[in-house]
């Protein structure tokens with residue numbers, strides 16, 4: 001595996017005319033890795049991608065590709081000189097060219113363009129369809145052609161802007177896995193833009209969660225889920241509920257579920273009001289536990305069942321039980337907390353939380 005730094009965004013601000021949509025953006029991608037920009041609509045994902053591609057100038061900071069500055073204020077290396085490939089949501093194939101001609105378009109001066117186009121067709125499993133026109137293909141097939149066309153010139157970096165969003169359910173899932181395998185098999189580095197968390201996790205090694213033009217966290221899918229750095233990341237990624245508690249010591253919290261300890265230390269004093277994050281897999285069925293919750297919702301998932309639980313105080317949580325631990329709505333069941341990642345934030349609305357927000361102080365110190 002290649003761990004060389006490929007893409008480096010430093011203190012980047014970019015946007016349209018004088019208005020910076022994205023600010024203070026720092027992230028880096030190693031060669032061979034797939035990164036993802038994830039966030040709600042309008043948060044600046046596409047704007048960032050366009051700046052990396054060279055379609056928009058940067059206001060402050062810089063973009064480096066393989067050690068070379070390709071954008072800084074007053075200088076934007078032309079998109080065609082960056083050796084960056086692009087795949088768009090609407091495929092953007094040339095309708096009057098066949099599939100093979102579309103794929104060869106970016107390498108039309110290459111002496112071996114026909115051989116490369118054939119290889120690319122095989123790579124995306126469309127070996128037999130080279131002579132067809134785009135309108136004779138399904139949406140999934142068109143997107144594979146777009147991928148093959150983008151890969152043919154061997155770009156240093158591939159940018160994919162919501163590439164699966166015109167496709168539905170199962171096909172979308174299948175193609176996203178396939179694209180990851182294709183990119184990994186060629187060692188192609190890529191940045192994907194999506195607002196779909198499942199897709200981000202299926203395709204990417206590193207995911208950046210954006211909120212209002214700012215990157216809240218750039219991390220592995222595992223860490224985003226289990227170790228979110230901000231309440232926004234905690235609630236944007238996966239399912240989860242917050243339970244109010246009080247710090248007892250740096251790594252222990254008193255909650256209505258009892259005392260919960262984790263493998264992280266927080267800097268706040270004992271007595272500080274906090275919100276503790278609990279994912280459905282943090283609460284487990286424990287028939288002999290004294291801690292009881294009432295089942296108020298139930299979704300059968302096949303191998304497991306997702307239960308919505310209500311504690312005696314009215315607080316609600318979710319929990320995943322193995323499917324054969326079957327319980328009826330209204331039943332009281334024993335549960336226990338099985339979280340080793342203690343994720344807490346200053347309680348929303350508390351004075352301490354307000355002060356932290358205003359000063360932009362990092363919310364915890366990591367002990368593990």
Ligand SMILES: Nc1ncnc2c1ncn2[C@@H]1O[C@H](COP(=O)(O)OP(=O)(O)OP(=O)(O)O)[C@@H](O)[C@H]1O
Pocket residue numbers: 016021039040041042043044045046047048195
């Ligand atoms: N050409 C433009 N001129 C001015 N403002 C723009 C332009 N394109 C986008 N914006 C604004 O920039 C902000 C960020 O847009 P951007 O397209 O980067 O968001 P996004 O996160 O990709 O959203 P989506 O998921 O909806 O595509 C939005 O407020 C948008 O209105």
